[in-house]
Amino acid sequence: MTAEDDFDEFVRARWTATARLAYALTLDHQKAEDLAQDAFTKLWFHWRKVRDGNPEAYLRKIIASTFLSGRRRRWLGERPTETPPETVVDPATVQVDERLAIHQAMARLSPRQRAAVYLRYAEDLSERTVADLLGCSVGAVKQHTRRGLEALRADLTFAGPDQLADLTERGI
Template sequence: MDDFRDFVRERSPALSRHAYLLTGDHQLAEDLLQSALASVYRHWRRVRDDNPEAYLRRAIYHQHVSWWRRRRVPEHLTGAPPETARDDPAEATALRLSLAQALATLSPKQRAVVVLRFYDDLTEAQAADVLGVRVGTVKRHAHDALRRLREIAPGLIDDGERSPR
């Protein structure tokens, strides 16, 4: 299974970021990725020739939803994100923290759609394929998520751009 090991070495950084954006927690993201990798490893011979990364992203998403359903942590809203000076070198860090807080307020499906569409830069059709839903469902979740992000943290989204980065 050298090809699996090569795939993991090559794609782990991107998949780790993907898992982190879904969970908002580094340790949980590592656990999530490891769990998904173990699942994909069992099916590697069947998956490797098709689209292993899409299969793995779907496994990460489904595992995350499964964990989320078991935990059911109550949602809590925080105040507006902290204001930072424009020349402050910590502005990027504050923006990342604000984004993480705002993403944490979204439902798991909305969060997955935002991550796939705007962070992983997948098309609506590709995101729908990864999540195993219809394109219309992806559009609806993206619309609802962006509306909520505009309400919670208006500074994150520049309406002239496509991405909430």
């Protein structure tokens, strides 16, 4: 099997998880797809070196660093301002409401807090692994995670990291 075939197979196998991670960081479907595509493109240039090692960890590192460096650039594009009208909540929409509550709470976190909380609890990575991905110390990961969780708990609609992990398991 050639390196190109290996890479194609890896992309097919990891696309969904990579796009989910990118969405958790960007909180925007289009930006998440762009981030995932950029990450796979960057991975392609190093594929021959990393394919026999741990390409999934290398891909996560690319996503985290690309996301964090991309956040430094200021985007001056359009921002939608219309708000939907108030509606009566149907009990069948509870899952959607939970997803929106998590999305809004995560959006209020700093990019590093969001990345630390998501990688620790939704991806179930160790503090050391998250520190390596974010390019910081384990202490910084603990601090970002603690502050992120405190901010999420301050939002009355967020029960805790178990809720985030539970929603991720359900594909939300």
